[in-house]
Amino acid sequence: FHYGNFPEGFKWSVSTSAYQIEGGWNADGKGESIWDTFSHTPGKIANNETGDVACDSYHKVKEDVNLVKMLGVQQYRFSISWSRIFPDGTTSYVNQAGVDYYNSLIDSLLKIGVEPVVTLYHWDLPQALEDIGGLLNETVVDRFNEYADFCFKTFGNRIKFWITFNEPYVITWLGYGIGVFAPGINSSPGEAPYQAAHNIIKAHAKAYRTYEKFYKGKQGGIGMTMSTEWAEPKDPNNPSDVEAADRFLQSILGWFAHPIFKNGDYPEVVKKQVNERIFTDAEKVEIAGTADFFAINGYTSRLEPIPGAIQATPDWLQIVPWGMRRLLNWLDREYGHPTIYITENGVGTSDATVDDQIRVNFYKAYINEALKAQQLDGVDLRGYTAWSLMDNFEWNSGYGPRFGLFEVDFNDAMRPRTPKRSSIYYNQLIRNNGFPLLQRDERITGDFPLNFIWATATSSYQVQHYIEGGWNEDGKGLGIWDVTSHTPGLISVRYKYLYVACDSYHKFDVDIELLSSMGVSHYRFSLSWPRILPSGNRTTINHAGIAYYHALIDGLLAAGIEPMVTLYHWDLPNALQEEFGGWVSPDIQDLFVEYVDICFKEFGPKVKRWITFNEPWVFTVLGYADGRSEYQAGKNMLLAHAKAYRLYEAQYKAVQNGEVGITCNSDWSEPRNQYRQVDYDATNRVMQFFLGWFMHPIWVNGDYPDVMKEYVAKRSAAQGEASSRLPELTAQEKSLIFGTADFFGLNHYTTNLAYETFTMLNQSSDFFAVQILQIKIYVIGSSWLRPVPYGIRRLLNYIKAEFGDRPIWISENGFEDNPIYDDYKRIFYYKSHLNEVLKAIKLDNVDVRGYCAWSLMDNFEWASGFTPKFGIYYVDF
Numbered sequence: 001f002h003y004g005n006f007p008e009g010f011k012w013s014v015s016t017s018a019y020q021i022e023g024g025w026n027a028d029g030k031g032e033s034i035w036d037t038f039s040h041t042p043g044k045i046a047n048n049e050t051g052d053v054a055c056d057s058y059h060k061v062k063e064d065v066n067l068v069k070m071l072g073v074q075q076y077r078f079s080i081s082w083s084r085i086f087p088d089g090t091t092s093y094v095n096q097a098g099v100d101y102y103n104s105l106i107d108s109l110l111k112i113g114v115e116p117v118v119t120l121y122h123w124d125l126p127q128a129l130e131d132i133g134g135l136l137n138e139t140v141v142d143r144f145n146e147y148a149d150f151c152f153k154t155f156g157n158r159i160k161f162w163i164t165f166n167e168p169y170v171i172t173w174l175g176y177g178i179g180v181f182a183p184g185i186n187s188s189p190g191e192a193p194y195q196a197a198h199n200i201i202k203a204h205a206k207a208y209r210t211y212e213k214f215y216k217g218k219q220g221g222i223g224m225t226m227s228t229e230w231a232e233p234k235d236p237n238n239p240s241d242v243e244a245a246d247r248f249l250q251s252i253l254g255w256f257a258h259p260i261f262k263n264g265d266y267p268e269v270v271k272k273q274v275n276e277r278i279f280t281d282a283e284k285v286e287i288a289g290t291a292d293f294f295a296i297n298g299y300t301s302r303l304e305p306i307p308g309a310i311q312a313t314p315d316w317l318q319i320v321p322w323g324m325r326r327l328l329n330w331l332d333r334e335y336g337h338p339t340i341y342i343t344e345n346g347v348g349t350s351d352a353t354v355d356d357q358i359r360v361n362f363y364k365a366y367i368n369e370a371l372k373a374q375q376l377d378g379v380d381l382r383g384y385t386a387w388s389l390m391d392n393f394e395w396n397s398g399y400g401p402r403f404g405l406f407e408v409d410f411n412d413a414m415r416p417r418t419p420k421r422s423s424i425y426y427n428q429l430i431r432n433n434g435f436p437l438l439q440r441d442e443r444i445t446g447d448f449p450l451n452f453i454w455a456t457a458t459s460s461y462q463v464q465h466y467i468e469g470g471w472n473e474d475g476k477g478l479g480i481w482d483v484t485s486h487t488p489g490l491i492s493v494r495y496k497y498l499y500v501a502c503d504s505y506h507k508f509d510v511d512i513e514l515l516s517s518m519g520v521s522h523y524r525f526s527l528s529w530p531r532i533l534p535s536g537n538r539t540t541i542n543h544a545g546i547a548y549y550h551a552l553i554d555g556l557l558a559a560g561i562e563p564m565v566t567l568y569h570w571d572l573p574n575a576l577q578e579e580f581g582g583w584v585s586p587d588i589q590d591l592f593v594e595y596v597d598i599c600f601k602e603f604g605p606k607v608k609r610w611i612t613f614n615e616p617w618v619f620t621v622l623g624y625a626d627g628r629s630e631y632q633a634g635k636n637m638l639l640a641h642a643k644a645y646r647l648y649e650a651q652y653k654a655v656q657n658g659e660v661g662i663t664c665n666s667d668w669s670e671p672r673n674q675y676r677q678v679d680y681d682a683t684n685r686v687m688q689f690f691l692g693w694f695m696h697p698i699w700v701n702g703d704y705p706d707v708m709k710e711y712v713a714k715r716s717a718a719q720g721e722a723s724s725r726l727p728e729l730t731a732q733e734k735s736l737i738f739g740t741a742d743f744f745g746l747n748h749y750t751t752n753l754a755y756e757t758f759t760m761l762n763q764s765s766d767f768f769a770v771q772i773l774q775i776k777i778y779v780i781g782s783s784w785l786r787p788v789p790y791g792i793r794r795l796l797n798y799i800k801a802e803f804g805d806r807p808i809w810i811s812e813n814g815f816e817d818n819p820i821y822d823d824y825k826r827i828f829y830y831k832s833h834l835n836e837v838l839k840a841i842k843l844d845n846v847d848v849r850g851y852c853a854w855s856l857m858d859n860f861e862w863a864s865g866f867t868p869k870f871g872i873y874y875v876d877f
Contacts, residue, residue, distance in 0.1 A: 613637060
C-alpha cells in the first residue's frame with residue numbers, strides 16, 4: 001500500500017449516463033432511442049425491465065445535484081440524450097424541453113462549484129437514425145457532427161470537458177457484433193462491428209475538428225472515452241504470451257486509440273480484421289491527434305486464472321487492483337505519455353444495500369494503484385471518476401447489479417436515494433486528496449528490550465517428514481499427516497523428491513549453521529510424537545528418535561541458540577487416530593501426558609521453554625469439524641494441555657526451571673462497518689470463537705467465553721439438539737485448566753473484517769458472523785494472507801485488555817513471497833510488523849517478550865504442499 005496525495009488540481013469526479021438514470025423516456029417531446037426500443041422487446045433485458053423511469057433523474061435535478069454536492073467532487077460526468085435534443089436525430093426539430101433540462105442541470109452544478117463533464121454519446125442513438133442503418137450508415141458521421149455542434153454552441157460556454165463517444169468497443173461489439181446490447185444486431189461473420197467502428201472514429205474526428213475550429217479557444221478540451229480490461233500475460237517471460245496480451249489490448253483498445261493517438265490508422269493486428277475498410281490519407285490526417293486527453297474506463301483484468309482475484313458483480317467483473325496500475329503504465333508507454341483521466345471505475349453488488357464494504361475496499365485498492373502509477377511510475381494521471389453516482393439501469397442486466405454510491409429504491413415510485421458507506425469513504429478520499437500517511441502507520445525508532453527473544457521456527461511434520469525427511473526411518477511410526485500426504489489427491493504435489501523435502505533429519509547441522517548466521521537467540525521447533533512413540537503410547541519407545549532430538553538440541557546449545565520446543569504441531573500418531581478417533585476421544589488426554597512426560601524427562605534439563613500445542617483452532621476445526629466433534633476435540637485438547645502443565649509444575653519445574661505455555665493462532669478482526677453496532681458485536685464473537693475458545697479458560701476463569709456458550713447453545717436448540725454441542729466443563733475441569741500457562745503464545749499473520757449474519761441453521765458459523773479479507777493490493781500466492789501491519793499491534797493490545805497483562809511470545813509471524821532470492825515483499829512485511837510490535841511495547845506497554853519469524857526455510861505447507869514459500873532460506877525441492 002502506498003501513502004501519498006494526488007497533485008494539486010487533481011479532478012475527483014462521479015459519473016452517470018442518460019438512459020441509465022433519466023427516465024422520462026417519452027416525456028416532453030423526447031424521441032425514442034435504440035435502448036427504448038431494445039428494452040421494450042421482451043426477453044432482451046433481465047426481468048424484462050426498462051429504463052422508462054429508471055432513477056427518474058429527468059424530474060429530480062435538485063436531488064441529483066445534492067448528491068453530487070454531498071460527495072465533494074470537483075466534476076460530474078453525465079451524458080446528453082441525443083434523442084431528447086433532436087427527437088429524430090437530425091436538426092429538423094430541436095426539443096426545447098430537453099435543452100432546458102440540460103441547462104438546468106449544468107447551471108445547478110456550476111452553482112455548487114462542480115464542473116460538468118459531458119458525454120455526447122453514451123449508447124442511446126435516436127431510433128430514427130437506426131431505422132436508416134444507424135452506425136452502419138456513413139451518414140451518421142454528419143448527423144453526429146451536427147448534434148455535437150449544437151451542443152458545443154448551446155452548452156459549451158459552461159463546459160470545459162467534452163467526451164464524444166463512451167466505450168466504442170462496447171457499442172460496436174456488444175451492439176453490432178453479438179447483439180446483447182441495443183440495437184441487438186448479431187453480425188455473422190462479424191462485419192457490422194468494424195463498419196460501426198469505422199463510422200464512430202470518423203464521426204469523432206469530424207466533431208473534434210469542428211470543436212477545434214470554432215470553440216476550443218473559448219471553451220476547453222475534448223476526447224473519446226475508451227475501455228479495456230488489463231490483459232496480463234500468462235507467463236511474462238514467454239514472448240508469445242506477452243504478444244498475445246498485447247494483441248488483446250490492441251484489438252479492444254488500440255482499435256480506436258491507435259488511429260487517434262498515433263497515425264490515423266488501425267493497428268496492424270486490427271487491419272487483418274477490418275478487411276477493405278481503410279482510411280484514406282486525408283482521413284488519417286483528420287483522425288490523428290483528435291484528443292486533448294486520454295479518457296479510460298477500467299474495471300477488471302484478464303488472465304485465467306487471475307492470482308488473488310475476487311469475484312464481484314456482475315459476473316464479468318473480477319477485482320484485480322494491480323491491473324489498474326499496469327494498464328495506466330501501458331497507456332503511458334504505448335501512446336507517448338498522454339494526459340490521462342480515469343472516466344469510469346467501480347464495482348457492483350448483487351443486492352440493494354447501503355453497507356457496501358466491498359465497494360469501499362474496491363475504491364481503496366484501485367485508487368491506490370492509480371496513485372502508485374501517478375507518483376511512482378510518472379504516469380500523467382489528472383483525474384479519477386467513480387462509477388456511479390447512484391444505482392441505475394445496468395443495460396441488459398436491468399436493475400440487478402448495483403454500482404451506485406447512493407442506493408436507489410426502485411420499488412418506490414419516488415425513487416428515494418440513500419447514501420451508502422462507500423459515499424462516505426469516497427468523500428473522505430476526496431477531502432484527503434488521496435492517502436495521507438495515517439498516524440496509525442507512522443514508523444517509530446527505538447530498541448527492543450534487553451534480552452528480547454529473536455527466533456525463527458519450523459515444525460516436526462514440516463521439519464521431520466517433509467523438512468527433516470526420514471518419514472519412516474529409524475523406527476518412526478506413521479503420523480496422521482503421513483497417511484494424508486500419501487493419499488493421492490489430498491496434497492498439492494509438484495516436486496520429484498516429495499518424501500525427502502528439506503532432509504533436515506540428515507542435515508540438522510547445516511540448519512544450525514543457517515541459524516547461527518542469522519544471529520537468532522532461539523530456535524522454535526516441534527517434536528514428532530510418532531518419532532518418539534511410534535504407536536502413540538509407551539509400549540514402544542523409539543530411542544533413535546530420542547537420540548536425534550538430543551543431537552539437535554545439543555547442537556543448538558553448542559551454537560549459543562536456545563531451543564523452544566513445541567510438543568504437538570498436528571502430527572498425531574496414526575495408531576491413535578485409528579484406535580479411537582484421535583482428539584475426539586477423552587482417552588487421548590492421558591496418552592498425551594505419557595508422551596510429554598517422556599519429553600520433559602529426556603529433554604527438560606536442556607529445554608527451558610515448552611509449548612504444549614500449536615494452533616488448536618486449526619487442528620480441531622480443520623481436522624474434525626462437523627458441528628460437534630471440533631468442540632469435543634477442543635475440550636480434550638484443553639484438558640490434555642492442563643494435565644501436561646500440572647505434570648511439569650508438580651515434577652519438573654523446580655528442578656528444570658522452565659516455562660510451559662500454549663500457542664494459539666489469531667487474525668485480528670475489525671467491524672466491516674464502523675457505524676453498525678451489530679458488526680462490533682460480530683467482531684467480538686469472531687475473536688472469542690477463535691482466540692477466546694482456548695485462552696479464556698486458561699487465562700480468565702477456566703471456562704469458555706460466555707458469548708461462545710450462548711451462541712452454540714442457541715444454534716443447537718434451533719437445530720433440535722437436546723443440549724449444546726459445546727461440551728460443558730465441570731467445576732473440577734475448570735479448576736484444572738485455569739492458570740495453566742507461563743506465557744501467551746501467539747501466531748499471527750493477517751487481519752480481516754467481520755460482520756453480522758443470520759443463518760440460524762448453518763453449523764459452520766455458530767458465532768453468527770462472517771469474516772472477509774481485505775482486498776489484495778498485489779499478487780501473492782496465499783489467498784488468506786493480506787499484509788495489514790497495524791493489526792498485530794491492535795491484537796496485542798486486545799490480548800492485554802481481554803486476558804490481562806501477560807507475557808506474550810509471538811511464536812509465528814511471516815509472509816509468503818515467491819521469488820527465490822529477492823523477497824522484498826517479505827522484507828516489507830517483517831519490517832512493518834516488527835515496527836508495530838515495537839509500538840505495542842514502547843507506546844502501549846504490552847509485555848511482548850519475543851518474536852519468531854515463520855519460517856526458517858521453505859517447507860511443506862500442509863495441504864498446499866511445497867507451493868507456498870514462507871522460508872527465510874530458499875530450498876530447491
